[in-house]
Amino acid sequence: MSAGRILVVDDDPQLRRVMKVTLIGQGYEVDEAKNDDEALGKVRQARFDLVLLDLGMPALSGLEACRQIRKHSDLAIIVLTVRDTEADKVDALNAGADDYVTKPFKSSELLARIRAVLRRVPGAHGPTAGRVMLGPIEIDFDTRQVATDGRRAHLTPREFDLLRYCVAHANKVLTHRELLQAVWGPDFGDEVDSLRVAVNQLRKKIEPTPSKPVYLLTEPWVGYRLCLPTAQPTGAKP
Numbered sequence: 001m002s003a004g005r006i007l008v009v010d011d012d013p014q015l016r017r018v019m020k021v022t023l024i025g026q027g028y029e030v031d032e033a034k035n036d037d038e039a040l041g042k043v044r045q046a047r048f049d050l051v052l053l054d055l056g057m058p059a060l061s062g063l064e065a066c067r068q069i070r071k072h073s074d075l076a077i078i079v080l081t082v083r084d085t086e087a088d089k090v091d092a093l094n095a096g097a098d099d100y101v102t103k104p105f106k107s108s109e110l111l112a113r114i115r116a117v118l119r120r121v122p123g124a125h126g127p128t129a130g131r132v133m134l135g136p137i138e139i140d141f142d143t144r145q146v147a148t149d150g151r152r153a154h155l156t157p158r159e160f161d162l163l164r165y166c167v168a169h170a171n172k173v174l175t176h177r178e179l180l181q182a183v184w185g186p187d188f189g190d191e192v193d194s195l196r197v198a199v200n201q202l203r204k205k206i207e208p209t210p211s212k213p214v215y216l217l218t219e220p221w222v223g224y225r226l227c228l229p230t231a232q233p234t235g236a237k238p
Contacts, residue, residue: 003027004049004118009039009065010080011057019052022107023114036065048075049118052110055081055092063095070096074144074157076117080105086197093201098158099184100194116185117158132167134215137206139167146206153205158183162198163206166216166226175223199224 006028008019013034020030031046033039036057043051051069055062066077077099079092084102092100098117101110132139138147144160146153155163161183166174180188180195199218203210217225 004114005029005031005047006114007039007042007048007051008032009034009036009051009057010054011035012054019110022111026111028114036062040065040068043069043073043075050076050078050114052114053077053079053097055079055083063091066092066095066097070154070156076157078110078113078117086193089194089197090201093156093197096154096156098156112185112187116188119185134167134170137215139163148206155202155205158198159202159205162202166224170226173219173223173225179223 003026006023008016008023008030009032010016010019011034016032016034020032023030031042031048033042039051039053042048053062053066053069055066057065062079062081066079069075069077077097078101079095079097079099080101080103081088081092082103089100099113101113130141132141136149140146141164144155144157146155146160146163162179165179165182176192176195177189180191184191184194199216200210203213203216207213207215215227217227219225
């Protein structure tokens with residue numbers, strides 16, 4: 001049984017070959033694309049579980065390709081790049097990426113991050129059916145959609161899983177390690193910067209004033225707490 005179907009997008013043929021051999025050895029089905037245009041065409045024509053997308057492509061911007069994929073699909077996206085500033089990470093997450101891996105990277109790190117973004121097991125992160133109203137925030141677990149004041153908030157899969165876990169543990173202090181291991185996977189725990197960026201992006205999509213959050217609060221030096229005393233399930237969708 002296949003562990004998942006992955007599209008590798010990179011203009012470096014040697015790197016594509018190495019990643020393909022590594023992924024096939026782990027049980028994944030792998031296709032490849034040498035540029036963003038080819039990648040977008042393959043995503044439209046076939047089903048993939050995850051795209052490994054190099055940001056430094058010669059034609060279309062990797063960030064723009066990420067945005068275009070995200071417009072039409074919620075498949076997982078991990079971007080690969082030589083840039084490693086927090087601003088670069090924010091740009092990638094804003095474009096719809098689920099995770100960010102800096103080149104050069106070890107195969108073990110890449111495989112761990114792939115497992116983490118593909119680990120969307122029903123029931124693993126809290127409620128999985130029906131709708132929940134959190135003040136002006138409506139979360140539909142069946143369609144994985146979120147709306148604030150009636151306007152749809154376009155969350156990435158990772159952001160949705162983070163919100164879902166926080167909802168399942170509303171009003172409890174969640175440590176950095178707990179959130180990382182619950183949402184990113186058991187191989188994680190110390191990547192606080194990645195969690196911080198994801199929380200900031202989530203706040204921009206659900207908070208009335210992201211710089212002064214009233215729902216997803218920071219517990220200094222510890223973690224975060226979703227302060228939603230009115231959280232109530234509304235039942236399964238009709």
